Amino acid sequence: MANNDFNNKIPPLLTATGIAKSFGGIKAVNNADIEVNKGSITGLIGPNGAGKTTFFNLLSNFIRPDRGTVVFDGEQIQQLQTYQIAQQGMVRTFQVARTLSRLSVMENMLLAAQKQTGENFWQVWLQRKLVATEERELRDRAIALLECVGLAHMANEYAGALSGGQRKLLEMARALMTNPKLILLDEPAAGVNPTLINQICDRIKLWNSEGMTFLIIEHNMDVIMSLCDRVWVLAEGQNLAVGTPAEIQTNSQVLEAYLGQ
Numbered sequence: 001m002a003n004n005d006f007n008n009k010i011p012p013l014l015t016a017t018g019i020a021k022s023f024g025g026i027k028a029v030n031n032a033d034i035e036v037n038k039g040s041i042t043g044l045i046g047p048n049g050a051g052k053t054t055f056f057n058l059l060s061n062f063i064r065p066d067r068g069t070v071v072f073d074g075e076q077i078q079q080l081q082t083y084q085i086a087q088q089g090m091v092r093t094f095q096v097a098r099t100l101s102r103l104s105v106m107e108n109m110l111l112a113a114q115k116q117t118g119e120n121f122w123q124v125w126l127q128r129k130l131v132a133t134e135e136r137e138l139r140d141r142a143i144a145l146l147e148c149v150g151l152a153h154m155a156n157e158y159a160g161a162l163s164g165g166q167r168k169l170l171e172m173a174r175a176l177m178t179n180p181k182l183i184l185l186d187e188p189a190a191g192v193n194p195t196l197i198n199q200i201c202d203r204i205k206l207w208n209s210e211g212m213t214f215l216i217i218e219h220n221m222d223v224i225m226s227l228c229d230r231v232w233v234l235a236e237g238q239n240l241a242v243g244t245p246a247e248i249q250t251n252s253q254v255l256e257a258y259l260g261q
Ligand SMILES: Nc1ncnc2c1ncn2[C@@H]1O[C@H](COP(=O)(O)OP(=O)(O)OP(=O)(O)O)[C@@H](O)[C@H]1O
Pocket: 023, 026, 027, 028, 046, 047, 048, 049, 050, 051, 052, 053, 054, 055, 095
């Protein structure tokens, strides 16, 4: 009979330890840690300039850390390129959405899909049927995701025609095209109207119930409270606290850090 006390400990999907990055004299991230459990919705909060976005950049190797270790799904990933990390199943969105304005919304979605058979000339030639099926499947997936974020009716519009909030939604849907294991969202609710914020939260809960894990930076505390299992607080590049949303909300050090900004 297995002893549950010993066997229940599932390793986190993402563990970052001792991460540091300075820009000139500014210690943007200063020996910070984070853990994201598989199947969780984990929050990362902190005052403006706390180092949250930089931390995301370091986790996904968009910027190389000065120090620290990142283990994702059992593997050290800090030697990998950002695209290789994405292929391993960890993708992120940006605080300021990075959609391609001169492509349509649908083209933005299709570009995000990886390992398409159609990318190889000979395979295209030999396996037209397979390619057609794959493309149809990708389009179906793209439409389903666009429907989820309320953008299906704009599939053929230039992405440049979208509002800031809609671009954020497109970016989130695009990240999901690759069916990642972990998705890092940098302020998904910023610049998005309240009705859409509720819709985004519902979608995140749905995708989470289907097995996707989230790490979310957000200033909107209602969003953090309604979504997160666990919240990490960063202040001046360092870990200030970690706990449930309710614990964090009443933590006096956290309140001080926010009031002092
Ligand atoms: N490329 C850079 N060069 C120089 N300084 C930088 C760079 N990127 C970030 N910083 C600085 O690092 C610190 C952390 O910035 P960061 O953007 O990570 O904070 P944040 O927690 O995401 O803030 P916000 O909530 O406002 O988005 C800030 O002092 C910022 O000015």
